[in-house]
Amino acid sequence: MGVIYILICISVFVAAVFLYLFIKSVKSGQFDDQYTPSVRMLFDDELKKKKNNKSQKQSN
Numbered sequence: 001m002g003v004i005y006i007l008i009c010i011s012v013f014v015a016a017v018f019l020y021l022f023i024k025s026v027k028s029g030q031f032d033d034q035y036t037p038s039v040r041m042l043f044d045d046e047l048k049k050k051k052n053n054k055s056q057k058q059s060n
Contacts, residue, residue: 025031
């Protein structure tokens, strides 16, 4: 029974370490997407054309 308590304590500690590292990486900008916005502007015209085509088909 004592082994269960030890394993629970270890797992809570490991989870806390991963949570700390995740929060630290988010605050440092690790997950900021810098590539997609620059590419998205290249496809804006195509998306607008598709929307216009769909709206024209629906009105006909």
